[in-house]
Amino acid sequence: MEPFTVHVGRAVPLRRTNVDTDQIIPVRFLTRSSIAGYGENLFNDWRDDPDFVLNDPRFTDASILVAGTDFGIGSSRESAVWALTGRGFKAVLSPRFGDIFYGNALSNGLLPVTVDEAATKALWELIERDPSLAVTIDLGAKQVRAASLAVPFEIDSHARWRLMHGLDDVSLTEHHTARIADYESRRRPTMPTTGRRREVS
Amino acid sequence: MTASAGPRTLADKVWDSHVVRQAESEPDLLYIDLHLLHELNTPVSFDLLRESGRTVRRPDLTLGTEDHNTPTKDITKVIEDHAARHQVELMRSNCEQFGIELHRLGDERQGIVHVIAPELGLAQPGMTIVCCDSHTTTQGAFGALAFGIGTSQVAHVLATQTLRMGRMKNMRVTVNGALPAGVSTKDLVLALIHEVGTAGGQGHVIEYCGSAIEGLSMEGRMTVCNMSVEAGARAGMVAPDETTFAYLKGRPHAPTGADWKVELAEWRTFRTDPGAVFDREVVFDASTLSPFVTWGTNPAQSVRLDGVVADPAELDDPAARQAARRALDYMGLAPGTAMRDIGVDAVFIGSCTNGRIEDLRAAAEVLDGRSVADGVEVVLVPGSESVRRQAMDEGLDRVFEKAGIQLRYPGCSMCAAVNEDRLRAGQRAASTNNRNFEGRQGKGSRTHVVSPAVAAASAVAGRLCSPEDLEA
Numbered sequence: 001m002e003p004f005t006v007h008v009g010r011a012v013p014l015r016r017t018n019v020d021t022d023q024i025i026p027v028r029f030l031t032r033s034s035i036a037g038y039g040e041n042l043f044n045d046w047r048d049d050p051d052f053v054l055n056d057p058r059f060t061d062a063s064i065l066v067a068g069t070d071f072g073i074g075s076s077r078e079s080a081v082w083a084l085t086g087r088g089f090k091a092v093l094s095p096r097f098g099d100i101f102y103g104n105a106l107s108n109g110l111l112p113v114t115v116d117e118a119a120t121k122a123l124w125e126l127i128e129r130d131p132s133l134a135v136t137i138d139l140g141a142k143q144v145r146a147a148s149l150a151v152p153f154e155i156d157s158h159a160r161w162r163l164m165h166g167l168d169d170v171s172l173t174e175h176h177t178a179r180i181a182d183y184e185s186r187r188r189p190t191m192p193t194t195g196r197r198r199e200v201s
Numbered sequence: 202m203t204a205s206a207g208p209r210t211l212a213d214k215v216w217d218s219h220v221v222r223q224a225e226s227e228p229d230l231l232y233i234d235l236h237l238l239h240e241l242n243t244p245v246s247f248d249l250l251r252e253s254g255r256t257v258r259r260p261d262l263t264l265g266t267e268d269h270n271t272p273t274k275d276i277t278k279v280i281e282d283h284a285a286r287h288q289v290e291l292m293r294s295n296c297e298q299f300g301i302e303l304h305r306l307g308d309e310r311q312g313i314v315h316v317i318a319p320e321l322g323l324a325q326p327g328m329t330i331v332c333c334d335s336h337t338t339t340q341g342a343f344g345a346l347a348f349g350i351g352t353s354q355v356a357h358v359l360a361t362q363t364l365r366m367g368r369m370k371n372m373r374v375t376v377n378g379a380l381p382a383g384v385s386t387k388d389l390v391l392a393l394i395h396e397v398g399t400a401g402g403q404g405h406v407i408e409y410c411g412s413a414i415e416g417l418s419m420e421g422r423m424t425v426c427n428m429s430v431e432a433g434a435r436a437g438m439v440a441p442d443e444t445t446f447a448y449l450k451g452r453p454h455a456p457t458g459a460d461w462k463v464e465l466a467e468w469r470t471f472r473t474d475p476g477a478v479f480d481r482e483v484v485f486d487a488s489t490l491s492p493f494v495t496w497g498t499n500p501a502q503s504v505r506l507d508g509v510v511a512d513p514a515e516l517d518d519p520a521a522r523q524a525a526r527r528a529l530d531y532m533g534l535a536p537g538t539a540m541r542d543i544g545v546d547a548v549f550i551g552s553c554t555n556g557r558i559e560d561l562r563a564a565a566e567v568l569d570g571r572s573v574a575d576g577v578e579v580v581l582v583p584g585s586e587s588v589r590r591q592a593m594d595e596g597l598d599r600v601f602e603k604a605g606i607q608l609r610y611p612g613c614s615m616c617a618a619v620n621e622d623r624l625r626a627g628q629r630a631a632s633t634n635n636r637n638f639e640g641r642q643g644k645g646s647r648t649h650v651v652s653p654a655v656a657a658a659s660a661v662a663g664r665l666c667s668p669e670d671l672e673a
Contacts, residue, residue, distance in 0.1 A: 016527075017520045018399060018499050022638040027619045031270065031284035033244040033291055045640050068520060070400050073433065073499075074638060076335040077242060078352035096400055099435050100335060100349055107353035117520075156367065158227050169353070170253070173361045176222050176230060180258075180363055183221045183232050188467065190460040191234060192323050194264040194302045 001109045003166035004139055007090045009063035011135040011146070012053055013124040019067055020074035021101060025083040027075075038079050039086020058131035066123050067094045072101025072112075081108045091137045093144065095120055106159050109166065111137060113144060119151040139164060208474035210371045211440050212406040215346040215471065219329050221363055228365040234345075235262055235323055236358045237314045237332035238301070240292035241269040241619065246333070246355035247295040255360045257299040262362060264323065265296045265303040268313045269619050273582050273609035276307055281621065299359075312585025312611040315339035315553040319423065320587055322452025326441035326468035331358060336553045336635065337436075338429040342422035343449075344441035344471045346406065349430065369435050372405035372481040373473075376413035378488030383669060385563065386421035387555060387633065387652035389413070390428040391493035395503045397483060402434025405481060408473060409439050413487035419448040420559040427554045428635055431500040440472045492667045494540055495637045495650040497528035502637075504540060506655065506667055512536035531639055532647050533627070540665050543649070547578045547630040548660040549642065550653055552616035555633035556584025558591050560653040565597040567657035567668045568604040574663030579606045580622055582614040606660075618642045631659035 029041040046052045053059060065084065071094035072080060081104045084092065091111040105112040115123075126146050127133055136145040139160060144151040162172070173180075209217070222230040236259075243265075250256070257263060270285040272278055280286040289306070296303040304310040310317060315336055318324045326344035331337060333355045340347035354364060380389060394401070407429050414422065422439045429437030439445075446465060449455045456464045492506040502525065504511065513525035513536065529536065534543070550556075550564050561583060573579050581601060583589040589611055592598055598608040614622040616634035618641065624630055626645025633656050634641070637648040649665060658668045 015523075017524050020499070020636075020638045022636070022641055026640055026644065027617055028623075028644070030241055030619060031282060031288055033284070033288055034248070035245055045644055070433075073399055074335065074430075074636060076333055076349040076351055078245075078333075079242075081351075096403065098433070099404060100351060104351035104353065107351060156228075169365050170255070170357050170360050173230060173357065173363060173365060177361075179222045179230070180232070180361060184362075187232075188463065190456050190463045191328070192325060192454045192456075193261040194235070194323065194454075195261060 001166045001168055004090070004109055004111055004163045006140065007063070007111070007137045008134050009090060010059070010061060010132060011064035011066050011123065011127045012059040012062035013127050014053060014065055014067040015124060017068035018070045018073060021072055021077050021080040021098070022074055024072070024080040025077060030077060030079055032079070035082050037086065038083040042083040042087045063088050063090045064135050064137065065089055065092045066120060066127065067092060068120065069095040069117065071097050073098035076100045078104045078107070081105050081110050085110050093120065093123065106163065107169070109163060111139060111163065113137060113153050115144060115151050115153055122149055208476040210477045210479065211344060211408055211438055211471055211473045212346060212369065212371055212436070215327055215329065216368060218327065228367045231329060231364050231366050233262070233331055233358050233362055233364060234328040235264070235318070235330045237318055237330065237337070238263065238265040238355070239268050239314050239332070239334065240288045242333040242352055243355055244288060244291045244295070245352050246359060249353070249356040250359055257301065257359045259362045260300040263301045263359070264318070265292060265301050266311055266314050266317055267292060267304070267306050269613045269617050271306050271612040272620060273612050273614050273622055276610045285620065309586050312587065313553045313556060313613055315427065316556055316584030316588065319343065319419070320452070320585060322449050322455035325449065325464070326445060327471040331364065335430045336427050338434070339423050339427040339553055341426040341429070341436050341438040342419060343445055344438060344468070346436055346438065348436040370405045370480040372402055372407045372434065372483070373479040374407050374409050374483045374485060375411040376409065376485045376487050377411045378486050379413055379416055380487050380490060383654070383667065384490045384492060385652040385654060386417060386424040388490055388493040389487060390425045391495065391500070391503050391650065392490055393485060394428060394432045394500050395493070396485070397432050399431065399499050399501045400433040402429060402432040405434050406436040406438060407432070407434045409437060414439055415442065418559060419444060420557045423557065424554055428500070431635055441468050492652060492655050494655065494665060496532065496534060496540065497525060498531055498637055498639050500635070500637060500650060502528055506540050506665065508540055510534045510536055510538040510540065541670065542664065544629070544664045545577060545631045545649070545659050546628045547580065547624055548656050549580045549615040549630055549632040549634060550656050551580070551582030551584065551614055552634045553584060553613070554635045555653050556582060556588065558588050560633065561588065561592050561597055563653040564657040565600045567654055567671070568606070568661065569600050571604055571661045571671070573605040573660045577660055577663050579660050580609070580615050581606050582609045583611045585611045615642050631656045631665055
């Protein structure tokens with residue numbers, strides 16, 4: 001995973017709340033069996049609408065998505081994150097995220113930035129006024145900056161450290177393999193296993 | 202956060218008993234007892250595993266099934282969609298390579314992942330259960346901590362049998378009273394989501410308790426826990442009791458003999474201690490409930506079947522107002538329309554929410570001696586092969602057939618709409634699934650989430666209604 005420290009890019013305002021993962025990537029595109037290519041179908045069905053903000057040429061090279069509250073609710077599909085990263089997005093801002101989406105974003109180095117509704121609105125207005133405005137996401141300083149606006153954000157300190165070093169979870173966990181083996185030695189042998197033990201009655 | 206010495210919640214007890222490692226300012230390393238896989242979201246997990254030269258740590262705690270892409274009309278037919286067929290093939294080769302038990306299409310144990318694990322007796326009290334599927338919450342009905350994860354986390358569990366996770370907050374939903382006749386657990390959970398909103402449980406595990414929950418069957422508890430994620434919760438749970446133990450006894454993976462006694466004693470410890478503190482409390486009265494249905498494009502945009510489509514102008518919050526306007530535009534509905542005046546083109550009965558035998562019985566009770574209205578297409582899909590066979594043993598297939606409905610083969614079908622079972626653009630359905638998101642049942646589809654009884658009655662009348670309306 002690429003380390004994330006500071007990102008400077010253009011932002012796109014998505015003035016919608018409750019953006020569920022079925023909208024980010026409709027299910028019929030989930031039969032893809034690799035990470036690559038999902039970006040082609042980001043917000044596929046909303047893009048039918050010529051007025052949809054991602055069809056606006058002024059925002060085509062945006063790398064920061066500023067969305068309304070409850071972004072990424074619903075299905076666990078990690079392809080919702082791959083669709084965003086596949087289109088070049090590095091960060092998503094919203095007052096609140098779906099829990100599974102939030103974790104999936106962190107797994108892929110897409111920074112989910114929780115900012116309050118007032119800051120979201122202020123950002124929308126700024127970037128609508130000037131779509132070429134440079135927006136800075138500073139993970140080290142835990143701050144979003146745009147023009148004269150500076151908005152602090154909170155993120156779990158461990159998640160932040162991991163992102164800034166581009167570390168993946170499995171490698172971190174493998175340092176504790178002995179602890180896992182020890183836990184396993186203490187598990188009750190009467191707990192279920194998945195092999196076929198008895199016939200279905 | 203470390204295990205507290207004071208009174209603890211059910212969820213905290215399950216969590217504490219699975220902590221492999223705990224360190225200041227780090228997520229806990231949590232052991233996973235059961236890892237379930239389906240074909241849709243997992244091929245990349247196995248690629249990640251292979252690319253890093255890793256293997257599956259505990260294939261004996263891992264189980265695969267085929268449910269999302271599988272056909273429901275004729276299972277002897279080759280899956281037409283090339284990409285979908287390829288995913289099923291990858292599931293088979295991946296499970297074979299890593300020695301993972303897989304319940305394939307046509308197998309007597311195949312079905313929707315959240316239906317088969319409970320019926321096989323694999324979901325047991327006090328366990329941690331994960332699957333790359335948000336509706337894993339279903340299995341919390343057994344007093345397990347069961348939740349959906351992403352594809353990267355699947356790779357993590359495959360490699361280490363653990364997850365790195367921050368502790369979840371605790372929310373308690375107490376449902377007092379009892380459900381009135383003609384009101385189902387689906388109505389209860391829809392009303393609850395309406396009350397707390399789609400983010401009401403965000404970051405929390407919900408423990409459902411109170412007399413109305415205690416009085417529910419395991420099937421009913423599973424329906425409630427299933428929809429926890431629609432209230433934004435990480436998981437939903439019900440403390441195990443005699444109903445839970447009676448359900449588990451004799452299931453293929455349930456313990457037997459002396460092992461049963463060992464496990465039963467352990468299971469009984471998984472209850473919230475008196476005095477345990479919850480981060481959020483909601484109290485609900487079941488006795489005043491009536492059938493509940495959605496009108497919009499998120500599961501909280503709902504109303505009593507007796508009610509009318511909401512008027513966005515009456516909503517105070519500007520964001521909610523805008524969302525409601527957009528939803529009504531998508532749904533093709535005018536504010537103030539009586540829910541009972543809304544005609545349907547299709548009815549879907551099935552899914553991990555309502556594809557169990559009790560749900561099929563509820564539908565059959567309404568459909569017995571009646572016929573589906575002209576022009577209404579009904580898709581009826583059992584949650585598992587076992588449910589399908591039981592429905593036939595009980596003669597439900599005959600009831601459905603006389604009403605003009607085929608009892609299909611098991612799978613996610615029109616809930617996920619990734620196989621060939623999809624609505625066409627503009628088609629409106631009464632559906633026993635869990636989500637009414639835009640395009641959820643096919644591009645341009647319009648979904649009203651309802652209970653099995655309301656779905657069956659709507660199939661007969663050709664419009665949204667309850668069984669009582671048919672008799673009038």
